[in-house]
Amino acid sequence: MGYAQLVIGPAGCGKSTYCSSLYQYCETMRRTIHVINLDPAAESFDYPVAIDIRELISLDDVMEELDLGPNGGLIYCMEHLQENLDDWLEEELANYLDDDYLVFDCPGQIELFTHVPVLKNFVDHLKRKNFNVCAVFLLDSQFITDVSKYISGCMASLSAMVQLELPHVNILSKMDLVKNKKDIEDFLNxxxxxxxxxxxxxxxxxxxxxxxxxxxxxxxxxxVNFLPLDLRKQSSIQYVLSYIDNCIQYGEDADVKVRDFDPEDD
Incomplete structure (x- = not known):
């Protein structure tokens, strides 16, 4: 059985930074994860990319050849990915073991996880391949101090829950930029x-x-409730990761290692 995080959220909420920090933390803890880029518009990464959608299709090529704008071009790219799930993605995933831990860095176009069925079909494909998947929804904490923006974020999160039908974890990102953390305590629950x-x-x-x-x-x-994430603190990353691991039952089927403490016979 494999395990996967689907990292979603509005553009600029810190998804790629989260994936990079998560990779660095797991590397420090000697735990193996593989980060996969699903954003055809991405340009650079702070983490090793295990699988890159740009090897299949690029947003710049689509915009140039089909004369589409950024939004239309991104939808086209993701629909092209959906058409190649059984070919390209199947071949790429074959390089990983059944118990590998995958983190999918998704694009930030909100339509993809609210009402366009592309990511839903992608998730269904992973489930058929025996992956336990969790949706990780990031929201920029800088916008939470405004209650109207907070309600908008909650509605987007609820839409993603309904659309994807997955175990769901909401995260307030960029907590290191919040000057007075007491201002957002009422928004966590x-x-x-x-x-x-x-x-x-x-x-x-x-x-x-x-x-x-x-x-x-x-x-x-x-x-709807949120976990605060301060990427400067390993304890914060550890708490969020343990919460997600619990949602996807990571490690529950691992063999128990028992050490024999019985004294040797004379």
């Missing part, structure tokens, strides 16, 4: 009353019912 109160203070009265409905949606299902 949101409460409807607090959210409604702040939304009503910022928005016109005619939005009161909508604000209440959105806040209750987040609160009633208890599906």
């Amino acid at each position: 949101p409460e409807a009353k607090v959210l409604v109160s702040e939304l009503n203070q910022r928005m016109a009265p005619q939005f009161a019912k909508l604000n209440k409905a959105l806040a209750e949606l987040v609160d009633d299902f208890s599906m």
Whole structure:
């Protein structure tokens, strides 16, 4: 059985930085992971790329040959990946063992994990290949101090949960840039009353019912909470990784190593 993280989130939220820091941490801990690039628009990496979608298709080539913009070109690239799951991806994954740990660095176009079925089909393919997969949704902590932006992030996270149907971990990235961490404590485990109160203070009265409905949606299902991630601290990376490992049951089927402490016979 293989294990995989699908790292998703809006553009600029720190997905590639997260993958790089995770790789460096695991290397320090003598644990093997393989980071795979699924972004056809990527230019450079701070981690060794195990598999690169740009070997299959490049966004620049698509935009030039088909006269598409960045968004349309990216959708085309991902649909091309979907068409080649049984050929190109199957051949690339054959180089890894059944118990390998893969981290997929995904593009930041929000349509890919909210309503376009490309990533959903990609996940289904991994499941058929006996992979336990977890969605890791990153949200920039710099935008969480504004409650309206926070609600938008929660809605995007819920959309990804519904679309992908995977164990799901939400992470507040770039915590090292937050000056006063007390400002975001209320957002890690949101409460409807607090959210409604702040939304009503910022928005016109005619939005009161909508604000209440959105806040209750987040609160009633208890599906949205966030883990803070400060990449400067190994303890923070370790905590997030252990949480994700628990979601995908990593290591639970490993053989128990028992050391014989019985004294030798005379």
